Amino acid sequence: xxxxxxxxxLLATTSAMAAIDSLHAAVYKLSNSKVQKVxxxxxRLVASGPTLDIKQFDVYVNTLPAGKKYxxxxxxxxxxxxxxxxxxxxxxxxxxxxxxxxxxxLALVLAGDKMTFENNTMGPVSWYAxxxxxxxxxxxxxxxxxxxxxxxxxxLKVTKTGKGETRNVYDRPxxxxxxxxxxxxxxxxxxxxxxxxxxxxxxxxxxxxxECQFQIGQEKFMAQNGDAVLMGSxxxxxxxxxxxxxxxxxxxxxxxxxxx
Numbered sequence: 217x218x219x220x221x222x223x224x225x226l227l228a229t230t231s232a233m234a235a236i237d238s239l240h241a242a243v244y245k246l247s248n249s250k251v252q253k254v255x256x257x258x259x260r261l262v263a264s265g266p267t268l269d270i271k272q273f274d275v276y277v278n279t280l281p282a283g284k285k286y287x288x289x290x291x292x293x294x295x296x297x298x299x300x301x302x303x304x305x306x307x308x309x310x311x312x313x314x315x316x317x318x319x320x321x322l323a324l325v326l327a328g329d330k331m332t333f334e335n336n337t338m339g340p341v342s343w344y345a346x347x348x349x350x351x352x353x354x355x356x357x358x359x360x361x362x363x364x365x366x367x368x369x370x371x372l373k374v375t376k377t378g379k380g381e382t383r384n385v386y387d388r389p390x391x392x393x394x395x396x397x398x399x400x401x402x403x404x405x406x407x408x409x410x411x412x413x414x415x416x417x418x419x420x421x422x423x424x425x426x427e428c429q430f431q432i433g434q435e436k437f438m439a440q441n442g443d444a445v446l447m448g449s450x451x452x453x454x455x456x457x458x459x460x461x462x463x464x465x466x467x468x469x470x471x472x473x474x475x476x
């Protein structure tokens with residue numbers, strides 16, 4: 217009986233620790249993160265931990281000083297990465313592709329690949345680095361769908377809506393997901409993105425311009441440029457621009473099943 221009691225206590229403690237370690241639906245503030253120096257790079261960890269569908273999930277805001285160059289490491293290449301330029305102009309290189317791009321531009325770096333960041337300007341450059349690994353990693357699936365790539369914000373197709381603008385960036389299989397769906401939204405002041413709703417897929421919002429109010433469950437929170445907003449599976453959510461000017465953000469959904 218004593219052994220059974222100890223086993224139950226251990227299980228309860230382990231479950232509690234797992235719940236604490238798991239990322240929950242929330243606004244993760246850049247202002248709460250600390251600067252870590254990794255060589256020439258300044259890294260600020262915005263959110264870190266497992267989610268429902270991701271074994272390890274990290275969101276950083278990285279800053280590279282003027283005139284410096286940084287290449288992702290072997291450890292980085294064990295993860296898939298989504299890169300979104302936050303501020304400044306930077307030269308990105310992945311595989312045989314190189315582009316000099318500005319804010320809002322992004323890159324998908326499949327697991328096994330590395331990216332080089334080169335700041336040839338007179339000021340610092342910052343970008344979001346979203347790194348993730350799932351239990352359904354499939355290197356062949358990702359590369360069969362196409363190589364790692366870079367997309368210039370200025371080259372993305374813009375669709376005007378009654379609420380602002382949308383840019384459908386991609387929806388494709390990757391090394392970590394059956395489907396990885398990314399689009400950018402510019403939401404005019406005074407508008408809701410949509411009515412509060414839920415869906416099976418988890419979703420991350422990366423704020424790239426201005427500020428926006430997000431409903432998560434029954435509560436409302438403000439997020440601004442530099443913040444990340446995690447919407448959990450089946451958690452009620454919506455966005456409303458209650459400010460005086462448009463706001464911009466990337467909406468990122470991942471699917472372990474094609475019809476998820």
